[in-house]
Amino acid sequence: MEIIQAILIVALAFWMVLDQQGFVITTWFPSIIGMIAGLIMGDVPTAMVIAGTFQLMALGVANIGGSSVPNYGLATLVGIYVALRTTSDIEHAKAIALAVGVPVGMLGIQLDVLGKILNSYVSHAAQKALNEGKFAKMNRIFWIGPLIFGLTTAIPTLLCVIFGDKIVRLLLDVVPKWFTDGLSIAGSMLPVVGIALLLQYMPVKKYLTMLLIGFVISAYLGLPILGIAILGFAFAYYFFTQKMSGTPAAAGAGTGNTSVEGDEFDE
């Protein structure tokens, strides 16, 4: 059973990056990966707590335009595996997942860069095959690309699967309680990183009102997030319909331009 779980976790690591960069169904977002990993390991609730922590850290981390980012999906996966192998206590599991996951996730940046460098050779080899008229060979060469990227996540996962829980067990015996507690505390503070990063991209100045409304309803009234999301949708819907009714649908008709907003046209 343990062997099968280990194999499935490594396979998921391999697939995760291919899907994120291709089909975008299971993605590498921690929530979804955590759910699948939880099913494999037979403890969905604990896996979801770990995944939730990493998901919130990963808010605002977008791997766009060819930039490399920490791989929080990888962090989630190895974090969940090692934590569930070593403990059944949720707070403990969170601390272990963080201690194992964060460094491995950061390592993901370097491996991603390496994968992109190696793929230059794949591209050249494929183009060479094309110009030699070996069309079938060209198509076979392309498959090396996904193989490289799959390995960038599968290899670190494999190492964590083989050695992770043994090392962590050794450490747990010597690490004092304040240290594991400290990691748990960090886990409850770290979502702030994702939130703060996200706010860099969002029009905070323009819509500070919404941020404050969300905060107040959550902090003072304790409404669950889904309810607040629906409220946010209501604001968004109102804004959208107002804007749409006020503007002709024709594109670029210079609608409601002020000197600082909107487009200008070269006359």
Add this chain to the structure above:
Amino acid sequence: MGIVLARIDQRLIHGIVVTQWAGHTRAKRLMVVDDVASKDEVQKTAMRMSKPAGTGMSIIDTDTAITNFRAGKYDDHNVLLVVREPETLLKLTAGGVHIPKVNVGIIFDGEGKTTVKKMVSVNEKEVADLKALKEKGIPVTFHFVPGDAEEPLETYIK
């Protein structure tokens, strides 16, 4: 005020520009100066779609840009300028537009080009133009995303 940063990026206004550079430069206006793109309605429509809330956007040709800058149209806010070729920036400076800093983001690979670093491949003309910009006393750096380290021109182009 006016231009706070000029970026050479052959993808013009794309994901990284709207999600990272716009915020990083505190731009109130994203400006594309390009004689081809300014005539292409579909490209313009697509770029306008990605306009971040609370910023303006101009997609204009070089002459219009020079005229507008001379008229002081953009003096009161931060402009992030994006162009396809260093040559455009030379024309703008010749037209009296003040450019405080140039960063090289993306220049495509193609015939007769050498790849100098990831995302940047240049031909002889581009190298000469970049050097000419530097000679005018404008700092020229390689900077793909704000989170990367900024590297001066000499790092890759001697």
Add this chain to the structure above:
Amino acid sequence: MSNTEPATNQVTKRDIRSAAIRYMFMACNTFNYENQQAPAVVFGLNKVLRKIHKNDEDYKASLNNHFNYFNTTTWMANLLLGASVAMEQKDGIKSKEAVQAFKTGMMGPLAGVGDTLVWVLYPTIMGSIAGYMGLQGNPTGAIIWLLLNIVFFFFRIKLFDVGHTSGLKLITALGDRLNVFTEAASIMGLTVVGALIPAVVKMNVQLKYQAGEVTLPIQTEILDKIMPALLPAALTIVVYKLIGSKKLSLTSIIFLIIGLALVCSYFGILGV
């Protein structure tokens, strides 16, 4: 164009669908710093282009053209590539320059709106909900997200077909609407993010204030009285400023917070 295929070449709906799926699978999985997604474009289109270019030399010329730099949001690429196939169908290899100009001209602008919607706003809204539910051990949010992704998967296949039959009319038809939509999504996103701060960032001060006979637990009697989630809000502002100042990398900030938590745990300032 209608649904009946032109007699000149036999590109069927099935070929288009298969090209879409081939490209979508490979999208960034052959990503490299020189020509980025180009190999994936060639991988995706080479079957359908073979039907269009019967002559080997034309076929090579066409694929070599597609080996040129390409990079855009993969969802938007389907629209662009569908339209590119239509161009090559219409004019054969003579369309080479036009296809190249079209692809390079449109890929950036489409990525501007695509990346914002697909890689920032969508994961923000879903990630906030799924992450928050996850902290309570509940996978519902993750399941909804997964199902939505499946819906979008079919929608993207459709986009390729739309590009093939009507080019970029969709973009011009949407006009400013997509920009307003993005702004509306930002409004929803910010409301959710504001709610997340007190809901998921937790800091519990363990210290007690001693004044003679009276002990005051600082967290419940002082901080919470001023404002619930006072410390999480303050921490958010500090980290927001830190990231904005660009003095520290994100990785450093993460390790800084872990270090701070360990110190506070050791001295009993913060508790689980």
